[in-house]
Amino acid sequence: MSVRLAIVGLGKIARDQHLPAIADTNDFELAATVDPANAGMGEVPHFDDLDTLIGGDTQVDAVAVCSPPQLRYRLAAKALEAGKHVLLEKPPCATLSEARALIDLADRNGCTLFAAWHSRFASGVGPAREWLRGKTIRSVAIDWREDVRVWHPGQAWIFEAGGFGVFDPAINALSIVTAVLPRALMVQGGELEVPSNRAAPIAGRLDMQDTDGVPVRMVMDFLKEGPQSWDIVVQTDSGELALSQGGRVLQTPGHRHEGEDREYAGIYSAFADTIGQGRSDADLAPLRLVADAFLRARNTPAEEFHE
Numbered sequence: 001m002s003v004r005l006a007i008v009g010l011g012k013i014a015r016d017q018h019l020p021a022i023a024d025t026n027d028f029e030l031a032a033t034v035d036p037a038n039a040g041m042g043e044v045p046h047f048d049d050l051d052t053l054i055g056g057d058t059q060v061d062a063v064a065v066c067s068p069p070q071l072r073y074r075l076a077a078k079a080l081e082a083g084k085h086v087l088l089e090k091p092p093c094a095t096l097s098e099a100r101a102l103i104d105l106a107d108r109n110g111c112t113l114f115a116a117w118h119s120r121f122a123s124g125v126g127p128a129r130e131w132l133r134g135k136t137i138r139s140v141a142i143d144w145r146e147d148v149r150v151w152h153p154g155q156a157w158i159f160e161a162g163g164f165g166v167f168d169p170a171i172n173a174l175s176i177v178t179a180v181l182p183r184a185l186m187v188q189g190g191e192l193e194v195p196s197n198r199a200a201p202i203a204g205r206l207d208m209q210d211t212d213g214v215p216v217r218m219v220m221d222f223l224k225e226g227p228q229s230w231d232i233v234v235q236t237d238s239g240e241l242a243l244s245q246g247g248r249v250l251q252t253p254g255h256r257h258e259g260e261d262r263e264y265a266g267i268y269s270a271f272a273d274t275i276g277q278g279r280s281d282a283d284l285a286p287l288r289l290v291a292d293a294f295l296r297a298r299n300t301p302a303e304e305f306h307e
Helices: 012-023 050-055 069-081 096-109 125-132 167-180 263-277 285-296
Strands: 003-008 028-034 062-065 085-089 113-116 137-145 185-195 203-210 215-221 229-236 239-244 249-252 255-258 298-302
Touching: 003 012, 012 028, 012 263, 028 050, 028 263, 050 069, 062 069, 069 085, 069 096, 085 096, 085 263, 096 113, 096 285, 113 263, 125 167, 125 229, 125 239, 125 249, 137 167, 167 185, 167 215, 167 229, 167 285, 185 285, 203 285
Parallel strands: 003 028, 003 062, 062 085, 085 113, 137 215, 185 298
Antiparallel strands: 137 229, 185 203, 203 215, 229 239, 239 249, 249 255
């Protein structure tokens, strides 16, 4: 029997990724949508707010929260309190405290909480983790640059407090390295460029290291025109590992792996598994590194940003 799912927030990510993935799986049935600023899908019951859905006759077992991160805690908490399983689009919440509170709330209510780190489901990430196993890592370089005007058109919330700015895409890179590297990472310093008319960074760099002192350096840019860059290069005692196209392409000495873009299919398969196993999967390591970046990196002013 498929899980009856409601999508909360019908923005770009829900329409581009979540809805097609749900339509392509037998594990979930789209039972409702919720969004006060959207008319819905026509044939699927639609609600202006989550309270109306929960208090009505439409039956749902789970919700996928695809709203901006500033709203996710309130919506997810309401769903968990009503006994619904919850999938959180990344970043899972605006703060670590909110995310931790949701983990505890899910546990108290016997519900599954799933943090959807979609880049961990890119086709090259699992093989990269296996290839790195047992090797000596010497350095890691992350180059994550994309055009906010292409990927987030008209989404002013992304540069508001709690909207993450350039970390909205860059946290994808952090989700990959925290999955494939064998040791925990720590932020040592860096620089975050914040437009004078915005509250969140638009570019920057981070200096990190793992618990053995291996350097991990990251460059981020939300104004990259032309070809986009989503690259991670790991230098090891056995040669270089390179992940490109957000983790979809893996290159190691003498071997190249390139798979399909099936990240959200992987997310919903894993969400179904965690529900079936009666557990949660809400790793906060990528979010913790972003929080540490705001504590350890230096803020520098950048030009005003206008779309």
